[in-house]
Amino acid sequence: MERKGRAAPPAKNSLFATMASGGRIVHQSARESSAMYHRILVPIDGSKTAAQGLQEAIRLAAEQKASLHILHVIDDFPMLAELSDVAAYDDVLQTLRDYGEKLLSDAQELAAKSGVKAEVALREVTGARVATIVLAETKANGCDLIVMGTHGRRGVSRLTLGSDAELVVRAAPVPVLLVRHPGTEPA
Numbered sequence: 001m002e003r004k005g006r007a008a009p010p011a012k013n014s015l016f017a018t019m020a021s022g023g024r025i026v027h028q029s030a031r032e033s034s035a036m037y038h039r040i041l042v043p044i045d046g047s048k049t050a051a052q053g054l055q056e057a058i059r060l061a062a063e064q065k066a067s068l069h070i071l072h073v074i075d076d077f078p079m080l081a082e083l084s085d086v087a088a089y090d091d092v093l094q095t096l097r098d099y100g101e102k103l104l105s106d107a108q109e110l111a112a113k114s115g116v117k118a119e120v121a122l123r124e125v126t127g128a129r130v131a132t133i134v135l136a137e138t139k140a141n142g143c144d145l146i147v148m149g150t151h152g153r154r155g156v157s158r159l160t161l162g163s164d165a166e167l168v169v170r171a172a173p174v175p176v177l178l179v180r181h182p183g184t185e186p187a
Contacts, residue, residue: 035064041143043071043134046103049149053179054107057147060177061116068118069141070107072100073130097122131167138174150178 042057044050054070061068074096104120111118119141123133138146150165169176 035066037061037064037066037145039069039141039143040064040066040145040147041069041071041134041138041141042107042147043073043130044103044107044149045072046099047149047151047181049151049179049181051149052181053147053149054110056177056179058111058114058116060145060147061111061118062114066116066145068111068116069137069143070104070111070118070120071134071137072104072120072122073133074100074122074124075130076124076126097124129164129167131164131171134164134168135171135173138172144174146172146174146176148176148178150180 037060040057040061042054044054057068060066074093076093076096100122104122108118108120121137121141123137125133134146134148137143146168148165148168150163165176165178169178
């Protein structure tokens with residue numbers, strides 16, 4: 001049966017491509033044809049902004065039927081400068097590892113509750129930027145999007161603390177989505 005005139009509008013909140021084919025109007029879900037993203041990297045650190053980034057990554061992954069690669073990076077350089085006692089350093093480093101594993105486990109569980117497959121990675125770095133690890137993980141795991149929380153710092157605050165998010169945006173081989181927690185104001 002051939003339809004004439006206007007086709008019914010697509011369902012709300014759905015992505016449809018309307019194609020004319022041989023006089024017929026065909027609706028095809030964009031999700032069925034091809035997803036924009038297949039593997040999303042999301043770095044987390046336990047902050048509110050990282051949690052907001054994780055929530056957005058889970059939402060996007062569910063919509064795109066993509067998987068997540070959730071990353072936590074332990075930067076032990078500040079500890080090296082402050083802890084001269086090797087035993088204290090080892091204890092603190094183990095505490096950071098335990099904390100990172102718990103963060104990743106909770107994040108993976110949160111993704112699973114939304115029906116999103118997630119792999120986790122815990123990386124340790126000494127004397128390198130976290131951004132470098134994020135970029136390396138992106139390439140090594142074939143991620144096609146990075147979603148990360150940002151504090152939105154500006155001016156002296158950004159210059160003093162640096163911005164791993166900015167470094168990722170500048171050097172990323174894939175698109176980057178920066179998410180700021182609603183309660184944070186740019187500094």
